Amino acid sequence: MSTMGNSTNIFWQESPVGKLERQKLLNQKGCVVWITGLSGSGKSTLACSLSRELHTRGKLSYILDGDNVRHGLNKDLGFKAEDRTENIRRVGEVAKLFADAGLICIASLISPYRKDRDACRAMLPDAFIEVFMNMPLALCEERDPKGLYKLARAGKIKEDDSSFILYQLIALLLQIELNQKDGVCPTPSAMAGEVVTYLEDKGYLQD
Amino acid sequence: MSTMGNSTNIFWQESPVGKLERQKLLNQKGCVVWITGLSGSGKSTLACSLSRELHTRGKLSYILDGDNVRHGLNKDLGFKAEDRTENIRRVGEVAKLFADAGLICIASLISPYRKDRDACRAMLPDAFIEVFMNMPLALCEERDPKGLYKLARAGKIKEDDSSFILYQLIALLLQIELNQKDGVCPTPSAMAGEVVTYLEDKGYLQD
Numbered sequence: 001m002s003t004m005g006n007s008t009n010i011f012w013q014e015s016p017v018g019k020l021e022r023q024k025l026l027n028q029k030g031c032v033v034w035i036t037g038l039s040g041s042g043k044s045t046l047a048c049s050l051s052r053e054l055h056t057r058g059k060l061s062y063i064l065d066g067d068n069v070r071h072g073l074n075k076d077l078g079f080k081a082e083d084r085t086e087n088i089r090r091v092g093e094v095a096k097l098f099a100d101a102g103l104i105c106i107a108s109l110i111s112p113y114r115k116d117r118d119a120c121r122a123m124l125p126d127a128f129i130e131v132f133m134n135m136p137l138a139l140c141e142e143r144d145p146k147g148l149y150k151l152a153r154a155g156k157i158k159e160d161d162s163s164f165i166l167y168q169l170i171a172l173l174l175q176i177e178l179n180q181k182d183g184v185c186p187t188p189s190a191m192a193g194e195v196v197t198y199l200e201d202k203g204y205l206q207d
Numbered sequence: 208m209s210t211m212g213n214s215t216n217i218f219w220q221e222s223p224v225g226k227l228e229r230q231k232l233l234n235q236k237g238c239v240v241w242i243t244g245l246s247g248s249g250k251s252t253l254a255c256s257l258s259r260e261l262h263t264r265g266k267l268s269y270i271l272d273g274d275n276v277r278h279g280l281n282k283d284l285g286f287k288a289e290d291r292t293e294n295i296r297r298v299g300e301v302a303k304l305f306a307d308a309g310l311i312c313i314a315s316l317i318s319p320y321r322k323d324r325d326a327c328r329a330m331l332p333d334a335f336i337e338v339f340m341n342m343p344l345a346l347c348e349e350r351d352p353k354g355l356y357k358l359a360r361a362g363k364i365k366e367d368d369s370s371f372i373l374y375q376l377i378a379l380l381l382q383i384e385l386n387q388k389d390g391v392c393p394t395p396s397a398m399a400g401e402v403v404t405y406l407e408d409k410g411y412l413q414d
Contacts, residue, residue, distance in 0.1 A: 016256075017258045017259055017262045017268070021262060022262075022267060022269075025265065048223040049223075051223060051224045052223050052224055055224045055229075058232065060233065060308070060309070061224070062229075062304070062307075064304070072300045072303065072304075072330075073304075086283075090280060090297075093280040097269070097279075097280075097301065097305075098304075098308070100269075101267075101269040101310060102267070103308060
């Protein structure tokens with residue numbers, strides 16, 4: 001019996017089918033691929049391309065998209081700093097459950113603050129692969145897929161909501177950094193290939 | 208672009224590998240088996256037995272246990288009525304994601320209030336299988352695996368926290384009701400068998 005936060009009288013219930021058994025069934029290892037970067041840096045594109053490539057190899061993955069999750073689990077949250085932190089915490093907790101279930105969970109969120117990403121990494125230190133879409137701000141702003149930069153330039157986004165253009169790179173603990181090469185962005189499939197190679201090298205694509 | 212609750216400027220990002228493709232990979236259909244009943248009614252026992260039986264058949268399931276989730280995703284929540292509702296809402300949203308990922312998600316929570324269970328059913332109306340552990344209160348109290356009934360009888364649980372012995376059965380929409388037979392509880396494996404037969408009959412165990 002333990003006390004966690006505001007909860008008392010709660011017990012840990014052991015599951016009889018363990019993570020190792022699920023991984024054997026799936027012939028892969030559960031992990032979290034956490035894709036972070038500015039709005040317009042290509043996070044969702046990479047998530048889609050990566051899940052397609054993994055599926056082609058018979059691997060089960062699932063995308064937790066920051067915006068999609070705000071339609072369901074996190075629809076009670078806004079964009080204040082504490083709401084962003086809670087948004088990322090919940091996605092981290094759910095990603096951890098998916099990894100425990102044996103899936104390759106692809107989380108795609110701006111997640112600008114280092115401490116929020118690190119808190120998620122701390123939940124699953126051995127199976128958290130951070131992928132940083134290190135694309136130039138100018139390129140992201142040119143793409144502006146959601147029109148957010150335009151709104152920001154027009155002063156139409158509250159300061160609280162503008163952290164999508166703040167991005168903390170200090171103390172980076174990332175595993176993979178994707179950059180332009182000679183001023184050209186790699187194709188989605190090339191970027192997915194880089195992540196898949198990493199997963200393969202680290203043994204995630206077999207049980 | 209849409210507004211959901213407190214969130215604005217959010218978009219729905221389509222995933223390129225769809226539920227049907229994941230189901231084909233797993234040769235099963237994603238769904239939620241929601242096990243509800245009093246403390247001590249055998250929810251966790253059934254969840255374990257069911258996941259074992261499904262694993263034996265090569266099916267991928269994952270248990271969302273109400274108490275376990277309070278150690279992670281829901282550790283900010285207590286036992287006030289609104290916290291219980293939020294606890295169940297979040298588990299429902301996560302269960303929906305697991306079903307979308309193609310898994311047979313086994314949710315095991317007391318979930319005493321009809322409206323909370325119905326809200327979860329509404330998230331996934333076509334693939335929500337409610338299993339009610341209809342065991343006598345006297346039996347549950349005799350088992351009292353967490354000592355909660357003892358605490359309640361001793362007046363040591365705040366009224367707010369005592370809804371584990373309140374259980375709303377009105378307007379039951381359940382698919383499976385498990386009862387004692389001639390005053391004897393069915394074995395965990397017999398109960399799991401009943402649920403597996405249901406899943407089989409409804410086509411969940413193939414893609």
